[in-house]
Amino acid sequence: MTKCRKIIHVDMDCFYAAVEMRDFPEYRGKPLAVGGSRQTRGVISTSNYEARKYGVRSAMPTQQALKLCPHLILVAGRMQVYKDISKQIRAIFQKYTDIIEPLSLDEAYLDVTDCKQHQGSATLISEAIREEIFRVTQLTASAGVAPIKFLAKVASDINKPNGQCVISPDQVDDFLKTLPLRKIPGVGKVTEEKLLGMGLKTCADVQAYDRQSLLKRFGKFGEVIINRSFGRDDRAIVSHRERKSVGVETTLLQDIYTLEQCQSVLVKLIDELRRRVERNAAEREINKQVVKLKFSDFVQTTVEHQTESIQEQGLFQLLEQAYERGEGKGIRLIGVSVGLRSKQIIESGNEQLQLPFEL
Secondary structure: OOOOOOEEEEEEOOHHHHHHHHHOHHHOOOOEEEEOOOOOOOEEEEEOHHHHOOOOOOOOEHHHHHHHOOOOEEEOOOHHHHHHHHHHHHHHHOOOOOOEEEEEOOEEEEEOOOOOHHHHOHHHHHHHHHHHHHHHHOOOEEEEEEOOHHHHHHHHOOOOOOOEEEOOHHHHHHHHHOOEHHHOOOOOHHHHHHHHHOOOOEHHHHHOOOHHHHHHHHOHHHHHHHHHHOOOOOOOOOOOOOOOEEEEEEEEEEEEOOHHHHHHHHHHHHHHHHHHHHHHOOOOOEEEEEEEEEEOOOOEEEEEEEOOOOOHHHHHHHHHHHHHHOOOOOEEEEEEEEEEOOHHHHHHOOOOOOOOOOO
16 A cells, blocks of 8 residues: 655745845835836735735736835845745755755745654644744744645645645545635636636536546646546655756846847847856756747747757747747847756657756
8 A cells, every 4th residue: 555645835925025024124014025126127026915915916017016006115135145044944844854845945845754753743743844944034934734745735825824734635535626726736817717618617527527528628738637636646756856947038128129129139148048058057968949028918929949059040030930929019028048958868868858848
């Protein structure tokens, strides 16, 4: 019989904003966001709960956030401080397990299946971790405990902030019956609308739906939706995540409209891309290069082709293809990146496998 895993998903509460409120008490109780300034076309990295009451969210353009909350306090952020605190939190995790999968500075999965502390109770381990995080950093964390990764992540959001939710193995089936499909990671607004159009709102709906119809409509992701709806998630905690890409992008101060303007920006981005590849992935083989454009209506497009090195002429060709897709719309962001061949593929000599590319 397979041992039931004990997975904890720990998620710091509005991490960047919480650090700022900790260090600058005058921010407490006021709408606060970390991100781009009023003068530039930046985006919000994190907002505190007071700002979220006005609809301010991460990844939102700063100007939109200010329209929703004119008295919003904006701070640029202190990345090195956040990194140092993240190291403190990671050290706490390591007291309980070495099987840790960081998702970002403020979020991680932990596999505590074989942890003997606190009588091996994942619930008590999670509580102890959260208590120590607060004692060491004066910051709160929320957590989800479950036998599979996806449910642990869903659970960590249920009792935010400064809470935790436990889904034991015998509770999984009942929990899934009422779980909205939007809670499945990867199901965004567009996919949710398609599912609702098919009469599918909860995991129970998917359980009763025709499998082949779902696969026909959503392809491989349909398989993910089906598996998650039935509580199937065999993904292990990945302690080491191999870098899959290196990229650089810039949000422009004003929309630009001509291909020549885009080409001038691209020249500078290519120079920076070369520096980043040399600094972060000099020993890795490149397998593709990509150009990304985001238009004035926030729709974005990417174009890519296979290559074994940064080819400037090829990037200009990709830029032209992406530009034509805009059909005259203004361009607010330009990005360029390269995909990196997996070390495992290189060592095995298997050239048929393709790396998934991430921007």
